[in-house]
Amino acid sequence: MNIAQHLSTHDIKPSYQRIKIYEYLYEKMNHPTVDVIYKNLVGEIPTLSKSTVYNTLKLFIDKGITSTLTIEDNEVRYDAAVESHGHFKCTSCGAIFDIKYDFKDVAMNKLKGFEIKETQVHVKGKCNQCLTNKN
Amino acid sequence: MNIAQHLSTHDIKPSYQRIKIYEYLYEKMNHPTVDVIYKNLVGEIPTLSKSTVYNTLKLFIDKGITSTLTIEDNEVRYDAAVESHGHFKCTSCGAIFDIKYDFKDVAMNKLKGFEIKETQVHVKGKCNQCLTNKN
DNA sequence: TTCTAAATTTGTAATCATTACAAAAATAAA
DNA sequence: TTTATTTTTGTAATGATTACAAATTTAGAA
Ligand SMILES: [Mn+2]
Ligand SMILES: [Mn+2]
Ligand SMILES: [Zn+2]
Ligand SMILES: [Zn+2]
Numbered sequence: 001m002n003i004a005q006h007l008s009t010h011d012i013k014p015s016y017q018r019i020k021i022y023e024y025l026y027e028k029m030n031h032p033t034v035d036v037i038y039k040n041l042v043g044e045i046p047t048l049s050k051s052t053v054y055n056t057l058k059l060f061i062d063k064g065i066t067s068t069l070t071i072e073d074n075e076v077r078y079d080a081a082v083e084s085h086g087h088f089k090c091t092s093c094g095a096i097f098d099i100k101y102d103f104k105d106v107a108m109n110k111l112k113g114f115e116i117k118e119t120q121v122h123v124k125g126k127c128n129q130c131l132t133n134k135n
Numbered sequence: 136m137n138i139a140q141h142l143s144t145h146d147i148k149p150s151y152q153r154i155k156i157y158e159y160l161y162e163k164m165n166h167p168t169v170d171v172i173y174k175n176l177v178g179e180i181p182t183l184s185k186s187t188v189y190n191t192l193k194l195f196i197d198k199g200i201t202s203t204l205t206i207e208d209n210e211v212r213y214d215a216a217v218e219s220h221g222h223f224k225c226t227s228c229g230a231i232f233d234i235k236y237d238f239k240d241v242a243m244n245k246l247k248g249f250e251i252k253e254t255q256v257h258v259k260g261k262c263n264q265c266l267t268n269k270n
Numbered sequence: 271t272t273c274t275a276a277a278t279t280t281g282t283a284a285t286c287a288t289t290a291c292a293a294a295a296a297t298a299a300a
Numbered sequence: 301t302t303t304a305t306t307t308t309t310g311t312a313a314t315g316a317t318t319a320c321a322a323a324t325t326t327a328g329a330a
Binding site for chain 2: 280281287
Protein backbone atom coordinates (compact mmCIF):
# COMPACT_ATOMS: atom_id res chain seq x y z
CA MET A 1 0.00 0.00 0.00
CA ASN A 2 1.12 3.52 -0.79
CA ILE A 3 1.13 5.34 2.50
CA ALA A 4 1.42 8.88 1.15
CA GLN A 5 -1.54 8.12 -1.07
CA HIS A 6 -3.50 6.68 1.81
CA LEU A 7 -2.91 9.77 3.91
CA SER A 8 -3.84 12.09 1.05
CA THR A 9 -7.04 10.16 0.43
CA HIS A 10 -7.99 10.88 4.02
CA ASP A 11 -7.26 14.56 3.79
CA ILE A 12 -3.88 14.39 5.54
CA LYS A 13 -0.89 16.04 3.94
CA PRO A 14 1.81 13.36 3.78
CA SER A 15 4.72 14.98 5.57
CA TYR A 16 7.83 12.94 6.30
CA GLN A 17 6.95 12.48 9.97
CA ARG A 18 3.36 11.54 9.24
CA ILE A 19 4.40 8.94 6.71
CA LYS A 20 6.94 7.42 9.07
CA ILE A 21 4.51 7.29 11.98
CA TYR A 22 1.76 5.73 9.92
CA GLU A 23 4.20 3.34 8.33
CA TYR A 24 5.29 2.19 11.78
CA LEU A 25 1.71 1.64 12.92
CA TYR A 26 0.67 -0.10 9.75
CA GLU A 27 3.64 -2.40 9.25
CA LYS A 28 4.21 -3.43 12.85
CA MET A 29 0.56 -3.71 13.87
CA ASN A 30 1.88 -3.99 17.41
CA HIS A 31 -0.50 -1.62 19.21
CA PRO A 32 2.29 0.68 20.42
CA THR A 33 2.12 3.45 22.98
CA VAL A 34 3.25 6.97 22.09
CA ASP A 35 6.51 6.27 23.82
CA VAL A 36 7.15 3.11 21.85
CA ILE A 37 6.50 4.90 18.57
CA TYR A 38 8.77 7.76 19.56
CA LYS A 39 11.64 5.55 20.68
CA ASN A 40 11.45 3.45 17.51
CA LEU A 41 11.50 6.41 15.15
CA VAL A 42 13.84 8.87 16.83
CA GLY A 43 16.85 6.93 15.56
CA GLU A 44 15.81 7.48 11.99
CA ILE A 45 14.37 10.96 12.61
CA PRO A 46 16.75 12.48 15.17
CA THR A 47 14.83 15.74 15.40
CA LEU A 48 11.54 14.02 16.09
CA SER A 49 9.54 15.44 18.96
CA LYS A 50 7.10 13.56 21.12
CA SER A 51 4.69 16.42 20.52
CA THR A 52 4.69 15.51 16.86
CA VAL A 53 3.79 11.94 17.69
CA TYR A 54 0.89 13.12 19.84
CA ASN A 55 -0.26 15.66 17.25
CA THR A 56 -0.03 13.21 14.41
CA LEU A 57 -1.90 10.44 16.16
CA LYS A 58 -4.63 12.87 17.13
CA LEU A 59 -4.91 13.88 13.48
CA PHE A 60 -5.01 10.24 12.34
CA ILE A 61 -7.80 9.49 14.78
CA ASP A 62 -9.66 12.59 13.72
CA LYS A 63 -9.46 11.56 10.09
CA GLY A 64 -10.45 8.01 10.91
CA ILE A 65 -7.31 6.06 9.96
CA THR A 66 -6.22 5.13 13.47
CA SER A 67 -7.99 3.84 16.57
CA THR A 68 -7.06 3.66 20.22
CA LEU A 69 -7.31 1.01 22.86
CA THR A 70 -6.91 1.34 26.61
CA ILE A 71 -6.54 -2.23 27.78
CA GLU A 72 -4.38 -1.11 30.71
CA ASP A 73 -5.51 1.70 33.00
CA ASN A 74 -2.44 3.80 32.42
CA GLU A 75 -1.45 3.43 28.79
CA VAL A 76 -3.18 4.38 25.59
CA ARG A 77 -2.24 2.31 22.58
CA TYR A 78 -2.70 3.03 18.88
CA ASP A 79 -3.84 0.81 16.05
CA ALA A 80 -3.87 1.29 12.29
CA ALA A 81 -6.76 -1.18 12.15
CA VAL A 82 -9.99 0.76 12.50
CA GLU A 83 -12.59 -1.91 11.91
CA SER A 84 -14.27 -3.12 15.09
CA HIS A 85 -12.18 -5.84 16.68
CA GLY A 86 -11.13 -6.87 20.16
CA HIS A 87 -7.79 -7.33 21.88
CA PHE A 88 -6.17 -9.91 24.08
CA LYS A 89 -3.21 -8.92 26.23
CA CYS A 90 -0.95 -11.55 27.71
CA THR A 91 -0.13 -10.51 31.26
CA SER A 92 3.03 -12.58 31.13
CA CYS A 93 4.82 -11.54 27.93
CA GLY A 94 2.84 -8.36 27.25
CA ALA A 95 1.95 -9.31 23.68
CA ILE A 96 -1.33 -8.00 22.31
CA PHE A 97 -3.35 -10.08 19.86
CA ASP A 98 -6.26 -8.98 17.73
CA ILE A 99 -9.40 -10.99 18.28
CA LYS A 100 -12.55 -11.10 16.26
CA TYR A 101 -15.87 -11.07 17.99
CA ASP A 102 -19.50 -11.18 17.07
CA PHE A 103 -21.46 -8.52 18.77
CA LYS A 104 -24.81 -9.80 17.63
CA ASP A 105 -25.86 -11.69 20.72
CA VAL A 106 -23.61 -9.78 23.10
CA ALA A 107 -25.54 -7.45 25.32
CA MET A 108 -27.98 -6.57 22.61
CA ASN A 109 -31.05 -7.36 24.65
CA LYS A 110 -30.17 -4.75 27.24
CA LEU A 111 -29.30 -2.08 24.70
CA LYS A 112 -32.60 -2.06 22.86
CA GLY A 113 -33.32 1.44 21.66
CA PHE A 114 -29.76 2.61 22.29
CA GLU A 115 -27.58 3.95 19.52
CA ILE A 116 -24.23 2.18 19.50
CA LYS A 117 -21.28 4.12 18.16
CA GLU A 118 -18.30 2.12 19.33
CA THR A 119 -17.49 -1.08 21.15
CA GLN A 120 -14.32 -2.32 22.78
CA VAL A 121 -13.58 -5.84 23.92
CA HIS A 122 -10.53 -6.37 26.09
CA VAL A 123 -9.35 -9.72 27.36
CA LYS A 124 -6.42 -10.39 29.64
CA GLY A 125 -4.75 -13.66 30.52
CA LYS A 126 -1.90 -15.84 29.39
CA CYS A 127 -1.14 -16.66 25.80
CA ASN A 128 -0.59 -20.08 24.37
CA GLN A 129 3.14 -19.75 24.22
CA CYS A 130 3.57 -18.45 27.78
CA LEU A 131 1.45 -21.30 29.09
CA THR A 132 3.60 -23.83 27.25
CA ASN A 133 6.82 -22.25 28.51
CA LYS A 134 5.32 -21.92 31.99
CA ASN A 135 6.15 -18.20 32.19
CA MET B 136 -26.04 -5.88 53.71
CA ASN B 137 -23.74 -5.21 56.62
CA ILE B 138 -20.79 -3.37 55.18
CA ALA B 139 -18.44 -3.70 58.15
CA GLN B 140 -19.11 -7.42 58.10
CA HIS B 141 -18.51 -7.60 54.37
CA LEU B 142 -15.15 -5.85 54.71
CA SER B 143 -14.11 -8.07 57.62
CA THR B 144 -15.02 -11.17 55.67
CA HIS B 145 -12.59 -10.05 53.00
CA ASP B 146 -9.78 -9.39 55.42
CA ILE B 147 -10.23 -5.62 55.49
CA LYS B 148 -10.43 -3.84 58.84
CA PRO B 149 -13.61 -1.79 58.74
CA SER B 150 -12.40 1.71 59.52
CA TYR B 151 -14.79 4.63 59.28
CA GLN B 152 -13.34 5.83 55.97
CA ARG B 153 -13.34 2.37 54.45
CA ILE B 154 -16.94 1.79 55.41
CA LYS B 155 -18.03 5.12 53.97
CA ILE B 156 -16.15 4.61 50.72
CA TYR B 157 -17.51 1.12 50.22
CA GLU B 158 -20.97 2.25 51.21
CA TYR B 159 -20.81 4.94 48.54
CA LEU B 160 -19.69 2.50 45.86
CA TYR B 161 -22.21 -0.14 46.83
CA GLU B 162 -25.27 2.02 47.29
CA LYS B 163 -24.81 4.37 44.36
CA MET B 164 -23.50 1.81 41.86
CA ASN B 165 -22.65 4.79 39.70
CA HIS B 166 -19.15 3.83 38.58
CA PRO B 167 -17.53 6.92 40.11
CA THR B 168 -14.02 8.25 39.61
CA VAL B 169 -11.76 8.89 42.60
CA ASP B 170 -12.63 12.55 42.38
CA VAL B 171 -16.36 11.90 42.45
CA ILE B 172 -16.01 9.69 45.50
CA TYR B 173 -13.86 12.25 47.26
CA LYS B 174 -16.17 15.18 46.53
CA ASN B 175 -19.22 13.24 47.66
CA LEU B 176 -17.71 12.17 50.97
CA VAL B 177 -15.63 15.14 52.05
CA GLY B 178 -18.75 16.93 53.27
CA GLU B 179 -19.49 14.17 55.72
CA ILE B 180 -15.82 13.44 56.48
CA PRO B 181 -14.17 16.87 56.41
CA THR B 182 -10.69 15.52 57.12
CA LEU B 183 -10.85 13.02 54.27
CA SER B 184 -7.81 12.92 52.03
CA LYS B 185 -7.75 11.93 48.42
CA SER B 186 -4.81 9.69 49.30
CA THR B 187 -7.13 7.71 51.51
CA VAL B 188 -9.55 7.25 48.66
CA TYR B 189 -6.74 5.99 46.43
CA ASN B 190 -5.32 3.74 49.16
CA THR B 191 -8.68 2.33 50.06
CA LEU B 192 -9.71 1.55 46.51
CA LYS B 193 -6.40 -0.14 45.88
CA LEU B 194 -6.99 -2.27 48.96
CA PHE B 195 -10.54 -3.11 47.87
CA ILE B 196 -9.30 -4.21 44.46
CA ASP B 197 -6.52 -6.22 46.04
CA LYS B 198 -9.01 -8.00 48.27
CA GLY B 199 -11.37 -8.58 45.38
CA ILE B 200 -14.40 -6.53 46.43
CA THR B 201 -14.05 -3.77 43.85
CA SER B 202 -13.31 -3.69 40.13
CA THR B 203 -12.19 -0.96 37.75
CA LEU B 204 -13.25 0.12 34.31
CA THR B 205 -11.50 2.46 31.92
CA ILE B 206 -14.14 3.21 29.34
CA GLU B 207 -12.65 6.63 28.70
CA ASP B 208 -8.93 6.99 28.01
CA ASN B 209 -8.33 9.38 30.85
CA GLU B 210 -10.50 8.32 33.76
CA VAL B 211 -10.50 5.19 35.87
CA ARG B 212 -13.84 4.31 37.40
CA TYR B 213 -14.64 2.00 40.30
CA ASP B 214 -17.38 -0.56 40.72
CA ALA B 215 -18.55 -2.57 43.73
CA ALA B 216 -19.81 -5.20 41.29
CA VAL B 217 -17.01 -7.66 40.65
CA GLU B 218 -18.75 -10.31 38.57
CA SER B 219 -17.91 -10.09 34.88
CA HIS B 220 -20.20 -7.60 33.18
CA GLY B 221 -19.92 -4.92 30.55
CA HIS B 222 -20.62 -1.19 30.48
CA PHE B 223 -22.40 1.23 28.19
CA LYS B 224 -21.55 4.90 28.41
CA CYS B 225 -23.86 7.49 26.91
CA THR B 226 -21.71 10.10 25.19
CA SER B 227 -24.52 12.60 25.56
CA CYS B 228 -25.53 12.48 29.24
CA GLY B 229 -22.51 10.59 30.55
CA ALA B 230 -24.55 7.91 32.30
CA ILE B 231 -23.02 4.49 32.59
CA PHE B 232 -25.19 1.38 32.42
CA ASP B 233 -24.26 -2.16 33.32
CA ILE B 234 -24.77 -4.63 30.51
CA LYS B 235 -24.73 -8.38 30.59
CA TYR B 236 -22.96 -10.31 27.91
CA ASP B 237 -22.29 -13.88 27.01
CA PHE B 238 -18.69 -14.53 26.33
CA LYS B 239 -19.23 -18.01 25.04
CA ASP B 240 -19.34 -17.27 21.32
CA VAL B 241 -17.29 -14.10 21.55
CA ALA B 242 -13.79 -14.51 20.28
CA MET B 243 -13.43 -17.97 21.68
CA ASN B 244 -12.27 -19.57 18.48
CA LYS B 245 -9.21 -17.33 18.33
CA LEU B 246 -8.33 -17.77 21.97
CA LYS B 247 -8.06 -21.54 21.92
CA GLY B 248 -5.37 -22.62 24.35
CA PHE B 249 -5.23 -19.22 26.02
CA GLU B 250 -5.95 -18.75 29.70
CA ILE B 251 -8.50 -16.01 30.19
CA LYS B 252 -8.32 -14.10 33.45
CA GLU B 253 -10.44 -11.05 32.83
CA THR B 254 -12.64 -9.55 30.15
CA GLN B 255 -13.96 -6.04 29.65
CA VAL B 256 -16.70 -4.97 27.27
CA HIS B 257 -17.17 -1.25 26.70
CA VAL B 258 -19.85 0.25 24.52
CA LYS B 259 -20.35 3.91 23.74
CA GLY B 260 -23.28 5.63 22.10
CA LYS B 261 -26.51 7.36 23.01
CA CYS B 262 -28.94 6.08 25.56
CA ASN B 263 -32.63 5.63 25.04
CA GLN B 264 -33.58 8.74 26.94
CA CYS B 265 -31.11 11.03 25.19
CA LEU B 266 -32.31 9.80 21.82
CA THR B 267 -35.92 10.55 22.78
CA ASN B 268 -35.03 14.01 24.07
CA LYS B 269 -32.80 14.59 21.02
CA ASN B 270 -29.82 15.57 23.22
C1' DT C 271 -6.27 3.09 82.82
C1' DT C 272 -1.74 3.94 80.80
C1' DC C 273 1.90 2.81 77.80
C1' DT C 274 3.56 1.05 73.53
C1' DA C 275 3.42 -0.90 68.99
C1' DA C 276 1.01 -1.41 64.78
C1' DA C 277 -2.24 0.14 61.46
C1' DT C 278 -4.47 3.84 59.19
C1' DT C 279 -4.97 8.37 57.59
C1' DT C 280 -3.31 12.58 56.04
C1' DG C 281 -0.69 16.22 53.44
C1' DT C 282 2.80 17.18 50.47
C1' DA C 283 6.19 16.24 47.07
C1' DA C 284 7.52 13.48 43.08
C1' DT C 285 6.41 11.26 38.85
C1' DC C 286 4.45 10.53 34.48
C1' DA C 287 1.37 11.07 30.52
C1' DT C 288 -0.82 14.42 28.07
C1' DT C 289 -2.01 19.10 26.52
C1' DA C 290 -1.14 23.99 25.59
C1' DC C 291 1.31 27.17 23.34
C1' DA C 292 4.57 29.94 21.06
C1' DA C 293 8.86 29.93 18.33
C1' DA C 294 11.34 27.72 14.53
C1' DA C 295 11.40 25.30 10.33
C1' DA C 296 9.45 23.70 6.17
C1' DT C 297 6.25 24.09 2.43
C1' DA C 298 3.22 26.38 -0.79
C1' DA C 299 1.54 30.41 -3.06
C1' DA C 300 2.11 34.85 -5.04
C1' DT D 301 12.23 35.94 -4.03
C1' DT D 302 8.70 37.35 -0.65
C1' DT D 303 5.03 36.25 1.95
C1' DA D 304 1.60 33.41 3.97
C1' DT D 305 0.32 28.92 5.66
C1' DT D 306 1.27 24.54 7.58
C1' DT D 307 3.95 21.55 10.26
C1' DT D 308 7.25 20.54 13.65
C1' DT D 309 9.59 21.32 17.75
C1' DG D 310 10.72 22.42 22.65
C1' DT D 311 9.18 23.83 26.82
C1' DA D 312 5.84 24.94 30.22
C1' DA D 313 1.38 23.82 32.30
C1' DT D 314 -1.95 20.55 33.79
C1' DG D 315 -3.94 16.65 36.00
C1' DA D 316 -4.03 12.02 37.71
C1' DT D 317 -1.58 8.91 40.35
C1' DT D 318 2.10 7.34 43.43
C1' DA D 319 5.62 7.78 47.05
C1' DC D 320 6.59 8.83 51.42
C1' DA D 321 7.00 10.54 55.97
C1' DA D 322 4.47 12.69 59.78
C1' DA D 323 0.25 12.68 62.46
C1' DT D 324 -3.54 10.27 64.18
C1' DT D 325 -6.10 6.39 65.52
C1' DT D 326 -6.64 1.75 67.12
C1' DA D 327 -5.48 -2.39 69.61
C1' DG D 328 -2.96 -4.98 72.94
C1' DA D 329 -0.03 -5.45 76.95
C1' DA D 330 1.04 -4.11 81.42
MN1 LIG E 1 -5.82 -4.31 16.89
MN1 LIG F 1 -20.78 -2.04 36.57
ZN1 LIG G 1 2.47 -14.42 26.54
ZN1 LIG H 1 -27.85 9.64 27.74
